[in-house]
Amino acid sequence: MELTQRLEIPVSNQVVWDALNDPLILMQCLPGCQRFEATAENCFEMTVQAKVGPVKAVFKGEVMLTEMDPPRAYRISGQGQGGVAGFAKGGAQVSLVPAGTVAQPATLMTYVVIATVGGKLAQVGGRLINGAARKIAKQFFTEFVRIVCKQEAMDVVIETIQGEG
Amino acid sequence: MSNELIGARVLRKEDNRFITGKGRYTDDINLAGQTYACFVRSPHAHANIKGFHISAAENAPGVVAVLTGLQVLEDGLGGLPCGWMLHSKDGSEMKQPMHPIMAGEKVNYAGEPVAVVIADTYEQAKNAVEQVAVDYEVLQAVVDTSSAAEQADIYPDIPANTCYNWELGDAEATSQGLAEAAHITRIELINNRLIPNAMEPRAAIADYNTGTEELILYTTSQNPHLARLIFTAFVQIAPEHKLRVIAPDVGGGFGSKIFVYSEETTISWASKKIGRPIKWTAERSESFLTDAHGRDHHTMAELALDEEGNFLALNVKTTANMGAYLSTFASAVPTYLYGTLLAGQYRTPSIYVEVDAVFTNTAPVDAYRGAGRPEATYVLERLVEKAASELAIDPAELRRRNFIGKDQFPYQTPVALEYDIGDYEASLDKALEMSDYAGFASRKDASQRAGKLRGIGLSCYIEACGLAPSALAGSLGAGVGLWESGEIRVNPTGSVTVLTGSHSHGQGHETTFAQLVSAKLGIPIDDIDVVHGDTGKMDFGLGTYGSRSLAVGGSALSRAADKVIAKGTKIAAHLLQTDAENIEFDAGEFKVIDSNEGKTIQEIAFAAYVNHDFPIDELEPGLTEKAFYDPVNFTYPAGTHICEVEIDPDTGVTEITKFTAVDDFGTLINPMIVEGQVHGGLVQGIGQALLENCVYDTEGQLVTGSYMDYCMPRADDVPSFDVGMTCTPCTHNPVGAKGCGEAGAIGSPPAVMNAVLNALGQTDMDMPATSEKVWQAIQNAAASN
Amino acid sequence: MSETVNLIVNGQDKAVSCSANTTLSQLLREHLMLTGTHVGCDTSQCGACTVHVDGKAVKSCTILAVQVDGSEITTIEGIANQGEQHAMQAAFKECHGLQCGFCTPGMIMASIDLVQSGMDLTEPEIREGLEGNICRCTGYHNIVSAVASAGQKMREA
Numbered sequence A: 001m002e003l004t005q006r007l008e009i010p011v012s013n014q015v016v017w018d019a020l021n022d023p024l025i026l027m028q029c030l031p032g033c034q035r036f037e038a039t040a041e042n043c044f045e046m047t048v049q050a051k052v053g054p055v056k057a058v059f060k061g062e063v064m065l066t067e068m069d070p071p072r073a074y075r076i077s078g079q080g081q082g083g084v085a086g087f088a089k090g091g092a093q094v095s096l097v098p099a100g101t102v103a104q105p106a107t108l109m110t111y112v113v114i115a116t117v118g119g120k121l122a123q124v125g126g127r128l129i130n131g132a133a134r135k136i137a138k139q140f141f142t143e144f145v146r147i148v149c150k151q152e153a154m155d156v157v158i159e160t161i162q163g164e165g
Numbered sequence B: 001m002s003n004e005l006i007g008a009r010v011l012r013k014e015d016n017r018f019i020t021g022k023g024r025y026t027d028d029i030n031l032a033g034q035t036y037a038c039f040v041r042s043p044h045a046h047a048n049i050k051g052f053h054i055s056a057a058e059n060a061p062g063v064v065a066v067l068t069g070l071q072v073l074e075d076g077l078g079g080l081p082c083g084w085m086l087h088s089k090d091g092s093e094m095k096q097p098m099h100p101i102m103a104g105e106k107v108n109y110a111g112e113p114v115a116v117v118i119a120d121t122y123e124q125a126k127n128a129v130e131q132v133a134v135d136y137e138v139l140q141a142v143v144d145t146s147s148a149a150e151q152a153d154i155y156p157d158i159p160a161n162t163c164y165n166w167e168l169g170d171a172e173a174t175s176q177g178l179a180e181a182a183h184i185t186r187i188e189l190i191n192n193r194l195i196p197n198a199m200e201p202r203a204a205i206a207d208y209n210t211g212t213e214e215l216i217l218y219t220t221s222q223n224p225h226l227a228r229l230i231f232t233a234f235v236q237i238a239p240e241h242k243l244r245v246i247a248p249d250v251g252g253g254f255g256s257k258i259f260v261y262s263e264e265t266t267i268s269w270a271s272k273k274i275g276r277p278i279k280w281t282a283e284r285s286e287s288f289l290t291d292a293h294g295r296d297h298h299t300m301a302e303l304a305l306d307e308e309g310n311f312l313a314l315n316v317k318t319t320a321n322m323g324a325y326l327s328t329f330a331s332a333v334p335t336y337l338y339g340t341l342l343a344g345q346y347r348t349p350s351i352y353v354e355v356d357a358v359f360t361n362t363a364p365v366d367a368y369r370g371a372g373r374p375e376a377t378y379v380l381e382r383l384v385e386k387a388a389s390e391l392a393i394d395p396a397e398l399r400r401r402n403f404i405g406k407d408q409f410p411y412q413t414p415v416a417l418e419y420d421i422g423d424y425e426a427s428l429d430k431a432l433e434m435s436d437y438a439g440f441a442s443r444k445d446a447s448q449r450a451g452k453l454r455g456i457g458l459s460c461y462i463e464a465c466g467l468a469p470s471a472l473a474g475s476l477g478a479g480v481g482l483w484e485s486g487e488i489r490v491n492p493t494g495s496v497t498v499l500t501g502s503h504s505h506g507q508g509h510e511t512t513f514a515q516l517v518s519a520k521l522g523i524p525i526d527d528i529d530v531v532h533g534d535t536g537k538m539d540f541g542l543g544t545y546g547s548r549s550l551a552v553g554g555s556a557l558s559r560a561a562d563k564v565i566a567k568g569t570k571i572a573a574h575l576l577q578t579d580a581e582n583i584e585f586d587a588g589e590f591k592v593i594d595s596n597e598g599k600t601i602q603e604i605a606f607a608a609y610v611n612h613d614f615p616i617d618e619l620e621p622g623l624t625e626k627a628f629y630d631p632v633n634f635t636y637p638a639g640t641h642i643c644e645v646e647i648d649p650d651t652g653v654t655e656i657t658k659f660t661a662v663d664d665f666g667t668l669i670n671p672m673i674v675e676g677q678v679h680g681g682l683v684q685g686i687g688q689a690l691l692e693n694c695v696y697d698t699e700g701q702l703v704t705g706s707y708m709d710y711c712m713p714r715a716d717d718v719p720s721f722d723v724g725m726t727c728t729p730c731t732h733n734p735v736g737a738k739g740c741g742e743a744g745a746i747g748s749p750p751a752v753m754n755a756v757l758n759a760l761g762q763t764d765m766d767m768p769a770t771s772e773k774v775w776q777a778i779q780n781a782a783a784s785n
Numbered sequence C: 001m002s003e004t005v006n007l008i009v010n011g012q013d014k015a016v017s018c019s020a021n022t023t024l025s026q027l028l029r030e031h032l033m034l035t036g037t038h039v040g041c042d043t044s045q046c047g048a049c050t051v052h053v054d055g056k057a058v059k060s061c062t063i064l065a066v067q068v069d070g071s072e073i074t075t076i077e078g079i080a081n082q083g084e085q086h087a088m089q090a091a092f093k094e095c096h097g098l099q100c101g102f103c104t105p106g107m108i109m110a111s112i113d114l115v116q117s118g119m120d121l122t123e124p125e126i127r128e129g130l131e132g133n134i135c136r137c138t139g140y141h142n143i144v145s146a147v148a149s150a151g152q153k154m155r156e157a
């Protein structure tokens, strides 16, 4: 599945970029994430508990940041093994464009999410994967905006450009 | 054979145990000291295996053993064979990848077993499976049937992922026919991939006795003898005299339980290793992934007609998906069970068919109810209906114009078969009358006034059943002869044990065969028991598939009964002190002609075992006789199915308002059972036409792997049926029966699709005609107008 | 972790110790050896496992044994009355409403509940009522006749 979305964040490009590279923030944003540790530069190990339809599993896997183009873009991609539940692969190509002014900085963030599953997850949860990936993306980026803006209950408006919103 | 029992609706002898919960299916059996197996399956469709990590699982609670595909390799076990060798057009042998019972180095479809965990309880085995880690190097999967040949090779020694390029018929004459045609109708079709879904998931218990070195395997098989042969001769798990395969009550098969699979083979091998019984029962998810799937063809066809609508030539080009490995009969299904049926009920003088079989990273595909014949019927009957619409000829009339006449039999088709007998017009006429075909126009008007779309569709199918004349099958590549055996033991007190090499998993052999033997021997049906499904009781048999049991297995029993009568006649002659020529047998009695002297068969049976004064050189004691029957030809059931549908254009939902099936199965022993077979087949065919579809995503993940995603027909998806019969008895077997198990699934899909397309006023759509697809077709048509 | 579940099964008191995650179908098949109740799927879709819990049809694979503690359970083995078949059993045989027999116990248990629930026994109602049970063999035609015929007898009785 593929989904392109866009949102505006009322902080500077650099602040957003730094946050995107902070494992602690990434961990807080990822729903069900129990562990997120750097193993090498731009490489992390994670443990995530996730549920897709009737299949619930703990995924162990790694996350990599590639195609680094600071402070404008990178690709975050991960894959996890869920044992008999199968595996999940996913990621997002994220790009940032400054918007706003020096006095009122803002950043336009666009991301393309892709996700695939395999094994039992595909077999009995396959038809739910789009919804699940969309939900995870929404939770992730909403939480991300709230953290970088330091506003816990902030309304985050996400605009869908491509893919079923 | 004339007797009131032939053609009687005798209630089934087997039912009492099933309706009281006393059936005994494989999973109902438990053995002392039994362990449980749970398989580790590949989550990837195509990957190299880089390593197994099993020590955590080995140390998990209750685990007895963890075995991987590497040990299979080390032990040098043979692969699972395909029993039908085919040759390509150029004479080369078909390509056959090694099919290991568990993969050790490379996996080729998602769900393929790579390791097995055996533990004291099922939960322990299942939990320990989680602890087995396998390292994979994921490779690009080949999934799509039509483009498989152009994609990267799955196996290094199999170029273009092609198993064979096969042909049948006269290419030249066919292109000549096309060149001379006044009209050519062309069609491109996908025959959707199906998952058989017998309601009982596959299961097995392997019990190896270290003292006797005997292995007993209980398994959900349609043909336990074949399983034993393969285990012994190919996989080499145990010698035949030390291997007993029992298929107890089996909860449906539809083809999927013919084949020898990885799991039962693996636990047989493992039971020998651990010296304890091992039980394995598939979860439904495992059945979806690993039971051999059915159909999956991509076809282009063209039919040439003259001005009057006479068929001149038929040209067909099909790509068939074999899946990742060649299952037991896979190679024969899209060739000798498909190409040979393309003449249908018609006189088409020239036919040419080419079939390319391809490998993909999907579960193996093999025979599923009908096997090849539904695919052939689908191509032909969609094509004929389209031609009728293009030429504005009534579809029933176009068919009638091209039928092989009832006085033209035996009829040699241009695609190898010789039909022995049939009367296609009789079935068509009866179906037209039963369906009130003439009144359709007014029903359509009524629907239209109610805002609904009504359509009617026909299908005139033929099948070749009663597999198979061994010599013919052998010359076409079959690895075994396809005769059947039957044995009749008349016990000393006159009861009868009938043994058959065919197997019942819903077909009702225990009743039909008892009826047959009762009719022949005049022994009450309640005194006759039919035993099947145990290699320890019957020495050999070929099992049940291809609608063969009555036509072939029943014929063997009919022969055995004749032998019993012959022997009984000798005994009677001895007891009554006359010559055998003076004895006639009728309704259970051996009578001296022109006298009132005689002996009942029960008296003869008793004498056969207890007598002291047989002239032992001429007359042996006992009254057990056995016969083998090898048919001289296939049987050719045929008929007409007519489907009428009403579509709600707002929702795209198709309702089947009437379905008429008229079939010619030759002589019927038990019409109640025959009609039941027809009903079941029809619903499987309607399921294919409207609901069922097996879907893999582009990475080879099965995304229709549960009953939530794979739409099975349920009671409110289908109507009740109008079933009628015509009869031209089979000319070459002693019973006159042709076989009825598959007809419903063969005839119905094109009838349903023709009806849907007739309602929509369109000519192209692939199965399944789901409400979404139908709705979309209505929208598209509206948009382009 | 073992729990004791007290049940009345086919009229007999049973105390079964099983783990907390044992389903009712497992308890019946594996602990009480009542193998007439079948398991045909792992997603609560097929109905082969249907039994009666306090008189209502329930898919026994979908409910934990501990959840039915104290209940009265009836399985296919328990519906005959002193050796006389239940009208529904007899009708399934009479109408040839079964072939391989695997779905049959669940079908019979679901059908009895259907009749007892008092709904009209027209063909569409019966078909809709059996929607939770899959049969791959019979095409449902004869099952529908069996339910209609037994239903009439049950209501007359």
Ligand code: FES
Pocket: C038, C039, C040, C041, C042, C043, C044, C045, C046, C047, C048, C049, C050, C059, C060, C061, C062
């Ligand atoms: S086993 Fe319970 S619904 Fe299928």
Ligand code: FES
Pocket: B199, B251, B252, B506, C097, C098, C099, C100, C101, C102, C103, C104, C134, C135, C136, C137, C138
């Ligand atoms: S009788 Fe076989 S599934 Fe219903």
